[in-house]
Amino acid sequence: MAAAWVPLQPWLRAARPAWLLGGVAALLALGALLGAWRWGGSGRRRRQRLQRVGTVLSLFVYPVKSCRGLAVRRARVTPLGLQSGELRDRFWLVTKEDGHMVTARQEPRLVLVSVGSENGHLTLEAPDMKKVCVPVSLPRKNPVRNCRVFGLDIQGRDCGDEVAQWITSFLNSEPYRLVHFEPTMMPRKSKDIMNVFRTTDEVAYPDCSPVLIISEASLEDLNTRMEKKVKMENFRPNILVTDTGAFEEDTWEEILIGDVELKGTVCCARCILTTVDPDTGVLDRKEPLETLKSYRLCDPSERHLYKASPLFGRYFAIDKTGTIQVGDPVYKLVK
Template identity: 65%
Template sequence: MGLGRWGLAPSRAAWLCVAAAALALGAAAAAWRRRRARGGAVRVGTVSGLYLYPLKSCRRVSVEEAEVSDMGLRKGDLRDRFWLVIKEDGHMVTARQEPRLVLISVACENGHLILNAPEMKELSIPVKLPEENPVKNCRVFGLDIEGRDCGDEVASWLTAFLNSEPYRLVNFETQMTPRKCEEIKSPFRTKDKVPYSDCGPLLIISEASVEDLNSRMKKKIDMYCFRPSITISGCSAYEEDTWDKVVIGDVEMKQVMACGRCILTTVDPDTGIIDRKQPLETLKSYRMCDPAQKDLYKSAPLFGSFYGIDKIGTIKVGDPVYKMS
């Protein structure tokens, strides 16, 4: 029976339809929360930030919403660590060797990657490179991986900005074979894979962990020194290390291992100056691994946790974070 049979005006009828739809959505959401509760899910925090690093070691790109793929975050044509600076022999170059890499910012417009750096002219290169561009054999933390060369113009631009030996830029393409995380660090699963990332597809850090670290330091350090993929608010310090399985939006992920920290954390993201001391010295005073795990973490202090992807999907800033028990 149509609403018009009850003598309702079209606008009134439309309003009632919208209200009924909203009630239905609310009921569905409540049912979903009840199902989660029965399944042992506990809300542990809220997503406070989402960050991609399209060009390894360069400036972050902050987004409000991102797709979580099996190799990390994606926002349109920007994918996490899909671009890499290399030497002419194919070995990777990061901010460990060239701290000023952190000053290069990356954006994407109309199918082009846009690079900017202090006192440099903006440079634009196509995201989809010509097939005639050669594919390079690259070396990332001891493992071989391919990358398509991005051309001479960006190579000259990078070399001029860094005032270095000749460097080149390569792009990982989805038909190429990614690195297997389990070959980088043994705790990762067979299905975990990354392009040029250090270790795993997602790195999660809580704001409380950074606050706790800063309470121990004379000079406060920026969250961005740790290059997280996802930051979480509303939980206690280092709680992210204890979450086995996590659900955010329709994404499911599993905690694999802690992140052992290196001198990259001592590069100031605003100046590109490397300190080589802090925050590592402070972290080493209280964040060392259990002696039984020394073969895995060596002498690196632990800060933040790597997560593998069990179910892809979309997440947003403001999404609740659930721990599955």
């Protein structure tokens, strides 16, 4: 026999909204608690507490090493760094004809070259120069060149005579070439550059690590000490973080942004490239480097890593790929 339907008593009907609201509140609290304790990093079957330490303010991709960066709202984080559409971070490189890299250290006016993407092409623009376009997917007939980046061998497919002549003409230099790192090529091992990296950490043409993070507060702290303020463009980060303290990024060992997990490696030891004015392409050789040296040198125990270079920003390796975007919260793992 079917169970008889019994109407709710008046007192129970009156109480129902209170217990429903209480149940919803409990579920929300449980969800927040689970969110604060989630961390699935790289096959680690454990829960760790996450602490919010900042917010992504800006994202930058630098397709051609030493040329202007491209601000993007959203980026894929691959094992070799940030990618926006067909443009990947530091996958193009200017070289001498013998394959040795050329950066703004040698040719400061490279920072005046703007980079973009149109219809499957990399585009380059510069003052008093016509825009030049290079296919992202180069013809197989283009030769693969052996290159040298910070003393290590790496390949790159030559982008052709037109763009080579364009770069040479703009810089008024000896003949230079542009090469493209293709995904089938062998990346450089970060551990061969600095021993603190893991054997799995790799890069194409970046200095040593696929992601550089700097906080807005760190730049503000530096500028309180500067007679002439500098821009974040002097330091070329991939991820700019706000809502955090000055140089807090130095302490982040494992962080989560979106669904991406990053592992802190070393701080960024700064060189004369930071003294190139991003608006004029003029190399100063002094500031902001001298001011940084007055208060941002490493601990003596770490001099074997950084020598006499001041530190500004922190490098991160990729533990889990995914997507990040402006506005994402930044969490650090609390052990």
